[in-house]
Amino acid sequence: MAVHPRRARFLRAFRRLLLLAVLGGLLWTGGLFWFAASIPRTPPPPGSAEATRGTDAIVVLTGGSGRLSTGLELLADGRARKLFVSGVYEGLEVQELLKRSRQFPGEMECCITLGYSADSTIGNAYETADWLREQGFTSMRLVTANYHMMRSLLEFRMVIPEVDVVPHPVASPNVHLNDWWLWPGTANLLMTEYNKYIVTRLRYTLEKLIES
Structure with missing residues (x-):
């Protein structure tokens, strides 16, 4: 039995769309496993060049456990002159930061600046950029969750x-x-x-194409 030409065209188009969907799904899944495998499991080893390298500032992006304490420890170890905490909200996290800053020697509280305007990673980058330029700093150590680092580096690379x-x-x-x-x-x-990293990577690539 012959298939109606319109139905035949529909079936061909449907098969193409289905094939594209399957290929797209496989590509996305493969990329997800690559992304997960690329996440560093541990911080830089103590004594390594990356761990001991000094910078003008330490920047902590709020939103996850361990970030603030890590930033304070790095500042106490003399890895930078100042600590900037971006994306601060009024709550337990800030109270803990201020309380702990008074426990470190050398009046460390004077070296800490809190940023309240950022509510996203893009906002973190712009808020930090304004502060760095105001201070005249040209280097920073970025402290954030390991799974968040790849996207954060791209955002900061675009802004500063x-x-x-x-x-x-x-x-x-x-x-x-x-x-x-x-x-x-x-x-x-x-x-x-x-998914957020994919969007950020597309924005980064587009900006590079426009600049070139």
């Missing part, structure tokens, strides 16, 4: 390409990167972060 950024990823005990697909919470977090 002239600043030397040293990554200092922080591993959260609640994010299970080994066999992450077996942990629903971690899997959902990584998928969300991977």
Whole structure:
């Protein structure tokens, strides 16, 4: 029995769309596994060049466990002259920061600046850029969650390409990167972060094309 030409065209178009959807899904899935494998599992080893390298400032992006304490420890160790905390909100995290800053020697509280205007990673980059330029700083150590680092570096590279950024990823005990697909919470977090990274990478690539 002959198939109606219009139905035949529809079936061909449907098969093409289905094939593209399958290929797109495979590409996205492969990229997700690459993204998860690229996340550093541990911070820079003590004594390594990356860990001991000094910068003008330490910048902490709020939003995850361990970031603020890591930033304070780096400042106390003399890794930078000042600490900037971007994306601060009024709550327990800030109170803990101010309380802990008074426990370190050398009146460390005077070397800490809090930024209240950022509510996203893009906002973090712009808020930090304004502060760095105001201070005349040209290098910084970026402290954020390990799964958030790749996207953060891209955002900062777009906003302040002239600043030397040293990554200092922080591993959260609640994010299970080994066999992450077996942990629903971690899997959902990584998928969300991977999608945001794709969007940021597209923006970065587009900006580079426009500049060239």
